[in-house]
Amino acid sequence: MSLQRLRTDFQFAVLVACCVIGTLGILPFIVLRIAAHEWAAAAVDASIVAALVLAFVRGWRGGNVTRIGRFVVVVITLACVASSHLLGLSGAFWSFPVLLANFILVRRRDALLASVALISTVVIDGRAFVTVLDRSMYVASASVGCALAYVFALRTDVQREQLQTLASRDPLTGVANRRAMDREMHIAVEAFRRHRMPVGLLVMDLDHFKRINDEFGHEAGDDVLVHFTRVVQSSCRAGDRLFRYGGEEFVLLVPGIDADTLRRLAEVLREAVSVRVRAGTRAVTVSIGGAVLQPDEDSGAWIARADAAMYEPKREGRDRVVV
Template sequence: MPPLFARLLVRLRKDFRLSIITVFGVCAVVAIAPFAALRFAQGQWLAGVVDALIVLGIVGPSIYAWRGGNLDRAGLCIAVTNTIGALLIVALLGRTGVYWLFPTLLANSFLIRPGIAGSLALGAVALTQLQPDAFESPGQRLTVTTTLLLVSLFAFIFAKRTAMQRSALEEIASLDPLTGARNRRAMEEEVAIALNAHQRTGRPVTLALLDLDHFKRVNDRHGHEAGDRLLCTFVELVRRSTRATDRLFRFGGEEFVLLMEHTDEIGAMRAFANLQRRIHEDLRAGGEPVTASMGAAVLRHGESRDAWFARADAALYRAKQNGRDRLVLDETAP
């Protein structure tokens, strides 16, 4: 398999929303584009133009999404294009075009939030009632309208339930099972976001590595269960001692990463002082006090992820070498 194609498949597997948008982009080309060609061949120029615009309105946002654009915006553009296009087809073709509303309403439930999809569905059904040629009899109007509403309702329920399950699974996949802190997978994603945000805004962001001092001694003296309880207590202390916007990740063993946006050197020192006070008051193992060391580095403009981590790790090493239970900030010249 060519490397480029393999990378595309990996990206699609990792991003459910992007894969859905991609499917609709492909469907637009494969399923709708031939209808546009058929309309033109039959002399139905206006209907052909509408079909062609629908294809462009789906393919364009799909390309935008692949180029790193906002997926919510891309999905909304495609859903609005679907709905307006289906209504135009109903206006042009009458009851033959009504059948396009069914796949449109189903598609929208996968592309956008269920509430917005439901609103679009109700609007589309209501506007269809104003089309004089959409139904050949009152009975057909009632039947088609009822089935459209039922399809919209079932799609809403399914999409809502699916979104809740996917959110729960993503939450589980991003957490460390022992401590409840975010895991390394989540850390890599958040660090990448922080790097991009810093390059755009220039706002300070600090990366701190925290390590429990003499953790092996705790395991040796009091057992691994006591060590596990200590890790959980430490995570809870960090959460209570830091801001809601600060994110804690378990890096491995007794080492953790604290990502603090909008935080410079002074802010990092204040954060550690508050955390250290809480640790001295509440962190115990077998009745014995436990301390923690921290090495921190403020991100430099244009700095890579690896260089940033290396500076924070070097600062943590110096904190350990200088007696532990302290913060060392990396302030080396770039």
């Protein structure tokens, strides 16, 4: 499970990397400090390693990565201040990897606060500097490093959000895709199990869509799909989520609804599609099957039941609703 998370969970992978690299980088200094009888500095280094190992174990066992990241940032920031106080300039050198780690592990705002606190405390303490020039050089170099780390974190967050959007959106219609649907259905099932929050599912399949492609061309078929999604989104509630399940099949996730209300919503959607969606001069119709989540169901059984309900209208002449 955790090996899979390393490939799919960016923040978890970053946390693990920081813990491993930090532990391997600091362990030799514990030995050196002990050999030099620098017991206080050795204790500081040992506390960092202990914190990193603890964070690694908690994260690997499924702990909250955001909270663990904050814990690590607090520990390494305080340890860097202590090292600067005990060792002078050689301890202050650790500020630079700590500044970078802060922006890797936590949100930019939290990282900026921790970094400003670190730089300010080291400067105010002053034991790392002999002259005013030393102090000024440290402030300048640490501030530049902090600014660069901030910009890097900002661009990384923006790029990751864009990639996540691309990975969860259908490029033709702009609605969420099957990957996003699987995630949202899992969340809905968990919410139902914990809070008994009712939730319904509609599976919608456009009737005779292959015939539309054959008669009017694939571009016209694409236009029908786009128009269909717009009609559905304008006819359902603000909190409902529409997904493209595959081809001409779509799924609507409807929270907070019972079977009767789900059936009425499905009829509204069916009628709206038949009135407003066209392929040339021909009306486009849709067959809809629905299911309200039951206590003993997982997401797979739930959508299978809704999908089976959708095939009943197909057998009975299409342009119908079964819930």
